[in-house]
Amino acid sequence: DAGVIQSPRHEVTEMGQEVTLRCKPISGHNSLFWYRQTMMRGLELLIYFNNNVPIDDSGMPEDRFSAKMPNASFSTLKIQPSEPRDSAVYFCASSLALPVYGYTFGSGTRLTVV
Amino acid sequence: QKEVEQNSGPLSVPEGAIASLNCTYSDRGSQSFFWYRQYSGKSPELIMSIYSNGDKEDGRFTAQLNKASQYVSLLIRDSQPSDSATYLCAVFTGTALIFGKGTTLSVSS
Numbered sequence: 482d483a484g485v486i487q488s489p490r491h492e493v494t495e496m497g498q499e500v501t502l503r504c505k506p507i508s509g510h511n512s513l514f515w516y517r518q519t520m521m522r523g524l525e526l527l528i529y530f531n532n533n534v535p536i537d538d539s540g541m542p543e544d545r546f547s548a549k550m551p552n553a554s555f556s557t558l559k560i561q562p563s564e565p566r567d568s569a570v571y572f573c574a575s576s577l578a579l580p581v582y583g584y585t586f587g588s589g590t591r592l593t594v595v
Numbered sequence: 596q597k598e599v600e601q602n603s604g605p606l607s608v609p610e611g612a613i614a615s616l617n618c619t620y621s622d623r624g625s626q627s628f629f630w631y632r633q634y635s636g637k638s639p640e641l642i643m644s645i646y647s648n649g650d651k652e653d654g655r656f657t658a659q660l661n662k663a664s665q666y667v668s669l670l671i672r673d674s675q676p677s678d679s680a681t682y683l684c685a686v687f688t689g690t691a692l693i694f695g696k697g698t699t700l701s702v703s704s
Contacts, residue, residue, distance in 0.1 A: 514691055514692075516694075522696075523694060523695065523696035523697065524639075524683065524694040524696075526691050526692075526693070529690060529691045536690060537690055537691065572638060572639075579627075579687060579691070579692070580626065580627045580646075580687050581627075581644070582644075583629045583631075583641045583644055583685070583692070584639075584641070584692060585641070586638040586639050586640070587638060588637075588638050589638050
């Protein structure tokens with residue numbers, strides 16, 4: 482199993498530009514989560530999908546953030562326009578049955594907005 | 596707001612000692628609890644889960660849960676330098692995991 486695959490691993494962009502982060506969950510996992518990690522705030526839940534449907538997006542910080550899951554094998558997190566305070570590591574995680582098995586995380590995307 | 600609290604550390608222990616990591620949570624209705632290990636620059640990886648009061652052992656790791664006190668702990672026996680990492684406590688809220696900010700453990704040889 483290839484695990485959760487995220488791309489790109491690193492992204493450096495200028496303020497105001499659009500950024501798209503990508504995630505491929507583990508095959509068969511029906512839940513997908515996007516988190517953001519910073520030193521100050523730790524791991525923050527942004528949005529949660531179950532069976533490709535967004536269930537809880539209350540953690541999305543602003544309208545500049547949007548996420549989609551068009552099918553069971555692909556999700557995107559988009560920031561438009563990006564700001565320096567968006568700089569963080571963004572993790573995607575998937576789960577087969579969360580209360581029992583927890584998550585498997587992807588390798589993360591380190592985003593730097595200059 | 597549901598919260599998970601951990602001492603940020605660093606917690607420093609000598610090689611071979613027992614490391615004790617602690618976590619408290621605010622939601623009394625929480626039922627599932629997880630410990631993740633995160634090496635610097637890497638993603639979190641699952642170490643253990645626990646659902647019932649008491650102890651759960653897996654190799655050198657023991658998770659302890661006390662729901663009445665809303666307290667979860669992780670004991671690492673015979674600590675090794677390779678255990679040096681940040682340990683994240685996570686609590687299942689009914690839809691997703693809420694994470695503490697983690698405790699950094701340093702094991703010296």
